[in-house]
Amino acid sequence: MGNLTGGTGVDSFTGAGGSSLSGAINDGGGATALSGTIQTAGNQTYTGAVTLNAATTLTSTAGGAINFGSTVNGAKTLAVNTAGTTTFGGIVGGTTALTSLTTDAGGSTAINGGAVTTTAAQTYNDAVTLGAATTITGVGNTFASTVNGAQALSIIDSGTATFGGAVGGTTALTSLTTDAGGSTAINGGAVTTTAAQTYNDAVTLGAATTITGVGNTFASTVNGAQALSIIDSGTTTLGGAVSVTSLTTDAGGSTAINGGAVTTTAAQTYNDAVTLGAATTITGVGNTFASTVNGAQTLSIIDSGTTTFGGIVGGATPLTSLTTDAAGTTVISTTRIATTGSQTYNDAVTGNGLTLATSGGAVVAANAANDFGTLAVSGTGIQISDANALSIALTDAGNSVIRAVGALAISGNVTGNLTSTAGGATTLGATTVGGYLDATAAGAITQSGLLNVTGNLWAMTTSGNILLNNFTNVLGGTVSLIAPLSHGALGAGSDVWLTANAIKVGTVRPSNAADTNVGITAARVTIEAPNGGSTIQADGKQGLITADASFSITPSLKILANGVIGDLATANPTSVGLGVQTSGLVMVVGDAAADGTIMLFGDDKIQPKYEFSGDPKHRSVKYNGVEATNAQLTGALDAAYLDIRNQTTEIRESGFAKENANKVLRRGVVTSAGPGQPAVDDSTGMASAGMCDGKFNNGRLTCQ
Numbered sequence: 001m002g003n004l005t006g007g008t009g010v011d012s013f014t015g016a017g018g019s020s021l022s023g024a025i026n027d028g029g030g031a032t033a034l035s036g037t038i039q040t041a042g043n044q045t046y047t048g049a050v051t052l053n054a055a056t057t058l059t060s061t062a063g064g065a066i067n068f069g070s071t072v073n074g075a076k077t078l079a080v081n082t083a084g085t086t087t088f089g090g091i092v093g094g095t096t097a098l099t100s101l102t103t104d105a106g107g108s109t110a111i112n113g114g115a116v117t118t119t120a121a122q123t124y125n126d127a128v129t130l131g132a133a134t135t136i137t138g139v140g141n142t143f144a145s146t147v148n149g150a151q152a153l154s155i156i157d158s159g160t161a162t163f164g165g166a167v168g169g170t171t172a173l174t175s176l177t178t179d180a181g182g183s184t185a186i187n188g189g190a191v192t193t194t195a196a197q198t199y200n201d202a203v204t205l206g207a208a209t210t211i212t213g214v215g216n217t218f219a220s221t222v223n224g225a226q227a228l229s230i231i232d233s234g235t236t237t238l239g240g241a242v243s244v245t246s247l248t249t250d251a252g253g254s255t256a257i258n259g260g261a262v263t264t265t266a267a268q269t270y271n272d273a274v275t276l277g278a279a280t281t282i283t284g285v286g287n288t289f290a291s292t293v294n295g296a297q298t299l300s301i302i303d304s305g306t307t308t309f310g311g312i313v314g315g316a317t318p319l320t321s322l323t324t325d326a327a328g329t330t331v332i333s334t335t336r337i338a339t340t341g342s343q344t345y346n347d348a349v350t351g352n353g354l355t356l357a358t359s360g361g362a363v364v365a366a367n368a369a370n371d372f373g374t375l376a377v378s379g380t381g382i383q384i385s386d387a388n389a390l391s392i393a394l395t396d397a398g399n400s401v402i403r404a405v406g407a408l409a410i411s412g413n414v415t416g417n418l419t420s421t422a423g424g425a426t427t428l429g430a431t432t433v434g435g436y437l438d439a440t441a442a443g444a445i446t447q448s449g450l451l452n453v454t455g456n457l458w459a460m461t462t463s464g465n466i467l468l469n470n471f472t473n474v475l476g477g478t479v480s481l482i483a484p485l486s487h488g489a490l491g492a493g494s495d496v497w498l499t500a501n502a503i504k505v506g507t508v509r510p511s512n513a514a515d516t517n518v519g520i521t522a523a524r525v526t527i528e529a530p531n532g533g534s535t536i537q538a539d540g541k542q543g544l545i546t547a548d549a550s551f552s553i554t555p556s557l558k559i560l561a562n563g564v565i566g567d568l569a570t571a572n573p574t575s576v577g578l579g580v581q582t583s584g585l586v587m588v589v590g591d592a593a594a595d596g597t598i599m600l601f602g603d604d605k606i607q608p609k610y611e612f613s614g615d616p617k618h619r620s621v622k623y624n625g626v627e628a629t630n631a632q633l634t635g636a637l638d639a640a641y642l643d644i645r646n647q648t649t650e651i652r653e654s655g656f657a658k659e660n661a662n663k664v665l666r667r668g669v670v671t672s673a674g675p676g677q678p679a680v681d682d683s684t685g686m687a688s689a690g691m692c693d694g695k696f697n698n699g700r701l702t703c704q
Helices: 636-647 655-667
Strands: 013-017 030-041 044-046 051-061 065-066 077-082 085-088 102-104 108-111 115-117 122-124 126-129 134-138 152-157 160-162 175-178 181-188 191-193 197-199 202-205 210-212 221-230 234-236 244-251 254-257 262-263 268-270 273-276 280-284 296-301 306-308 321-324 328-333 336-339 343-345 350-351 354-358 361-363 373-379 384-385 390-396 400-404 406-412 420-424 426-433 439-442 445-447 452-453 457-461 465-475 479-482 495-498 520-522 524-529 543-546 558-563 579-582 585-589 598-601 609-612 621-623 624-629 695-696 699-703
Touching: 030 044, 051 065, 077 085, 152 160, 181 350, 221 234, 262 439, 296 306, 321 336, 361 373, 373 384, 384 390, 390 400, 400 406, 420 426, 426 439, 457 465, 465 479, 465 524, 465 579, 479 495, 495 520, 520 524, 524 543
Parallel strands: 013 030, 030 051, 044 065, 051 077, 065 085, 077 102, 085 108, 102 122, 108 126, 115 134, 134 152, 152 175, 160 181, 175 197, 181 202, 191 210, 202 221, 210 221, 221 244, 234 254, 244 262, 244 268, 254 273, 262 280, 280 296, 296 321, 306 328, 321 343, 328 350, 336 354, 343 361, 354 373, 361 384, 373 390, 384 400, 390 406, 400 420, 406 426, 420 439, 426 445, 426 452, 439 457, 445 465, 452 465, 457 479, 465 495, 479 520, 495 524, 520 543, 524 558, 543 579, 558 585, 579 598, 585 609, 598 621
Antiparallel strands: 621 624, 695 699
8 A cells, every 4th residue: 555645534544453654644734543553655744633542653764754743542452663753733632541652663763742740651762852941741661861951851650760872961951840749760871951950759770970051959858879960050958868970960059958968989079169057967988078068967978088278168157076097198289177066087187287176175186106297276065186286276265185296286165174295396386275285395395475374383394494483374273294304315405494473383284183203394494584573483382393404504493573472471481482492503693672572491401502692681582481681602613603693793803803703713712501500611612614704794793
C-alpha cells in the first residue's frame, strides 16, 4: 500500500501485526484515533488531535518524521520508533493521561507542546529537544540521551527521574526543576541551565557531574561515588546531606550549606563564599575554603589531609563554634577566625598574622606541631602551643596556657591566670593578669611593656637572665624569680632584676603548690621599688632571696628603694623581714631622709657585707633584729669607699679624695665584720690593686 490520507473528519487508523504502508500517513487535518501497530516507510503526520483507543506503536522504517501537530490523549501506552524526528506539537496526556510513552534510540524527540503526562513511565531513548517550557509528569521518567533547548523543564515524578545524557550541553535549558517526590539520577555528566536548577527530591550521581546554573538548589540529599562540580554565579544551596567522591564550587556566587553534613572521600573545594545554615560537619581529605565562611552555626571539620581556610571566617556573621579533628593539618591563610563559642584545633595548625576571636568560649590549639608565628587570641580560656617561635597577644576572660618550642613574646589582658612555657627566650609585653603569672623559659625572660599582675608572679629560666626592670611593674601578690646560680655546670650564673611598686618574695609556685623551689634565686639579684611610698616587704610567709655570686665589687644583691624594706608593723622582723642568703656584697641604694628601715634576716653564720650609695644616717639597717650603726665592709676598696663617703662626701671628686683613695687602696685596712662580730684584718683584700686614682661611677669607687 502507498500513501494514506485521511479526511477532514475523524479518522481512525488501526494497525495490524505485520502490515505496513510503503508510503506515508497524513490524517488530513481532522481528529485521529489510533490503535495497534502502525508502520510506514515514510512520514506519519497527525495534524489534528489524537486519541489512543488501544496500546499504540508508531514506526517509520525509513526514518521518516512522526508529527503530532495537536494533542495526544488516551489511557494507553504509546511507543514511537523512528530514526527521524518525533514531534509533539501539543499537550500530551493533558485531558486523559497516557499510560506510558516510549521513544526508541534512533532519531530525536521534539517536545513543543509544553507538557507530557503519563500514569507510568516516560522513556526517551533518543535525544530530546524542548521547543517550549515543558512539564514532564510520570512515574520513573528516563531521558536516556541528551536534553537541549532554551526552555524551562519541570519534572514531576514520584519514582526516579533519570538523566542518562548531558542536559543543556548543546543548548542550555533555561531552568530545571524536580518535585519533592521520588528521586533524580544524574548519569549524563552535566546539567546546564541559564537560570536555576532546583532539585527538590533526592539526587544520585551516576557519573562525574558538573552542574552549571544560576542559583542551584539541592533541597534534599545528594549521593553517589562521583565527583560533583558546581558552577554557579548565584547561590548554590545544599539543603540536605551530601555524600560524593569530591565537591568543587567555582569562585563566583556563594554556597549555602544547610543540610548539616558534606562528606567526600576526596577533597571538598569551596572557591566561593560559604554560608552555614545548620550545624555542619565537613568530612573529606584536603578540604579548602578559599573564600569566606559565615553563619551562626557550629562547624566541625574531619580531614585526614590539609584543611585550608583562605578567607576570613565569621567576619560577617561569627560561627557558633569551630572544631577540627586530630588527623591531618589546618592551614589558615587568612587574618581572622571569629566565633561566639569555642574554637578547638586538634590537628596541627599553620598561620601567621592571624586573629582567633571568640566572644564566649575557649580557644584551644594545643597540638605540639602548630606554627602560628604572630597570633592574636581572644576568648574565655586560651590554650596555644607552637612548635617554633611565637608572638601572641591575649584577650582572655579565663585562664591562658601558652607554650612555644622557640622564643615567646606575650602581651595582652588575662582575667584569670597566665601560664607560659618557652624553649627559648620569653619577652613579656604590656600584660595585665587578674590571677597569677607563671612563666618558664629556657632562655632569658625580659619585658617590653608594663606588667600588672593581681596574683602571684613566678618566673624561671634554665639559661639566661630574668630582667623585669624596664618599667615599674604593679604586683599584687608574691614574686618568685629563679635563674641559674653561679656554681656547677651553669658557669657564671645569671642576673635577676625586678622593678615593681611592691615586692613580696614568694614561697610556693602558684600553678603547683607542691613546687617550693621558689623565692628569688640567681647569681646576682637586684630588687627595686623606686616610687615614693613603695615597699619591698614581707607578707608573713616570706621566701628567701638567694644570690650566690662570690664577694667582689659587683653586688650579689642590690636593693633600690625609696620606701620601707621589710614590715615594721610586726615585733618579730626575723620572721617577716626580707630573707637574704648571700656571702657577697649587698648594696643598698637610696638616700632620701624619709627612707625607711631595712629589715633583713638570714643565717648568722653568713654575714652580708654592705655598701651604701647614700648617707648611712638616712637608713636604719637591721639584720636578724640587730641594728647595724655602721656599714659592714670587707676589703680595701669598700673601706676606701666608706672612708670617702663618710668623711669627704662633699669633695669626693676632688684631688684630695683621689689621694685618700690611693693610700687606702694601697695599704689595706682593718674593718668591722658586723654587729657583735670580731674585727678582721683584711689588709690583703683589694691591696693588690696597687697604686691608682679613685673614681666614682654610679655611686661606686673604682680605679680610673
